[in-house]
Amino acid sequence: MPNSLHQRAVEHVGSRIVDGSIAAGEVILASQIEDELGVSRSVVREAVRVLASAGLVVSTKRVGIRVLPPEDWNPFDPLVIRWRLASGGLGAQLRSLTELRVAVEPMAAELAAEHAPDEFCGELLSLAAQMRHAGRSGDLAAFLELDIRFHALVLAASGNEMFANLAHPIGETLRGRTELGLMPERPHEEALTWHQDVADAISAHVPQDARASMEKIMRRTNQEICGVWAEQPRLFPHPKA
Amino acid sequence: MPNSLHQRAVEHVGSRIVDGSIAAGEVILASQIEDELGVSRSVVREAVRVLASAGLVVSTKRVGIRVLPPEDWNPFDPLVIRWRLASGGLGAQLRSLTELRVAVEPMAAELAAEHAPDEFCGELLSLAAQMRHAGRSGDLAAFLELDIRFHALVLAASGNEMFANLAHPIGETLRGRTELGLMPERPHEEALTWHQDVADAISAHVPQDARASMEKIMRRTNQEICGVWAEQPRLFPHPKA
DNA sequence: TGACGCCAATCTGTGCAGGCATGAAGTCTC
DNA sequence: GAGACTTCATGCCTGCACAGATTGGCGTCA
Secondary structure: OOOHHHHHHHHHHHHHHHHHOOOOEEOOOOOHHHHHHOOOOHHHHHHHHHHHHHOOEEOOOOOOEEEHHHHHOOOHHHHEEEEEEOOHHHHHHHHHOOOOOHHHHHHHHHHHHHHHHHHHHHHHHHHHHHHHHHHHHHOOHHHHHHHHHHHHHHHHHHHHHHHHHHHHHHHHHHHHHHHHHOOOOOHHHHHHHHHHHHHHHHHOOOOHHHHHHHHHHHHHHHHHOOOOOOOOOOOOOOOOO | OOOOOHHHHHHHHHHHOOOOOOOOOOEEEEHHHHHHHOOOOHHHHHHHHHHOOOOOOEEEEEOOEEEEEEOOOOOOOHEEEEHHHHOOHHHHHHHHHHHHHHHHHHHHHHHHHOOOOOOHHHHHHOOOHHHHHHOOOHHHHHHHHHHHHHHHHHHHHHHHHHHHHHHHHHHHHHHHHHOOOOOOOOOOOOHHHHOOOOHHHHHOHHHHHHHHHHHHHHHHHHHHHHHHOOOOOOOOOOOOO
């Protein structure tokens, strides 16, 4: 529940753009938004500036606020990711993020094995053990939270802040999967072992093993859910000069 | 050259935060910024909102505008990336982006081989040929631009909009490398071949080959410039609940 | 007559100035 | 130490002037 008018305005307009209620190319007027939400110009203008910085709109004089097409949106903006996950475009967003995971997490595991501080290793080992316990006892909710923390920790342990920053959307992805019932009834025994292997390899500072085990996890993950977006069209916007 | 007061204000404050002129934890007042830039409250407020959406600041009542530490910045925000590349933190930003490239580009090549439309294939082949020509004739400037377009095109051809969106910062990275004199005097013959191989594999729709050739390129790239950031400290912020 | 080019009216965002409301910090009192 | 009070910067609102882009009308010329 957004508590400031500013947040509410950003949310109101942004979510409608991302879910398609306001089509690309459409032009809206600041005064429209004022009326719809019953807020003043300053609130609307600040909200529009934020949306513009995310690539959702451009505002030009004499014409108004033009809604930009999806290829102009910043797909890494936390707001955009959240709105996409919450909307009909869920499948496409899940695919993009999962493909990104498949690319990034093995690299993150490799870097973590090279650079992770000791306290991260200890916590990773502890999390892997807890995951095994929760997985075997069938406590899916606990397993999910541990899984999220595990992957976030590997990303952070890589020492690459761009990787670390992907933890939040990836966590949302995992939550989204369980909500959609795309997780196996109980975690595979192999998955539990692979997570343990990743933690072991990072703790032992063996980059190749860490990468290999994480690759196994990602390959399996990708298989399990690639059906969701099978029919989602891919977009190929040509790069601009 | 920013033409609106808003852009100027965002630029002024944001770049000073990123380059460290304004330290994390410091608190600035909106009225300060007004005086510094000679602009009105509305301009400052809109700028602050944009900076807040990038995670650079938070503004609280009775306190002012608090500058957040780097781990709170959104490392994927285009503004943040630009400011980091332009500032003393260049080394760290170059490392993050390069590690991201190493992770993402092979995957992008693989996906491109699976999904790329025909017109992308044709252009890739053409670019590879032009790169070979420019490389052998020693025209570094032309080679750089072709290289940027080539990698941007592979990312776009993956059909993953998050990958495609990385084209701009990656292009900046490549330009940054040449400006720093980190590129070889003339491109290696092997590099020319590998680019050709990537284009061929994508056009022939052979994902494994595309990935393999791109991995070679990335491995070489990483070797060539990892010296730049050798002394740059890695940061390991613990993931928050 | 019809097409082109120029100019003014108009519309909307941009920026300014000032006002009151709100709520978090710090202070004082008990 | 807990609660009420004061303080002060941001949150939010409003009226005004300005700038820039679009539109439509006007006149000219082919």
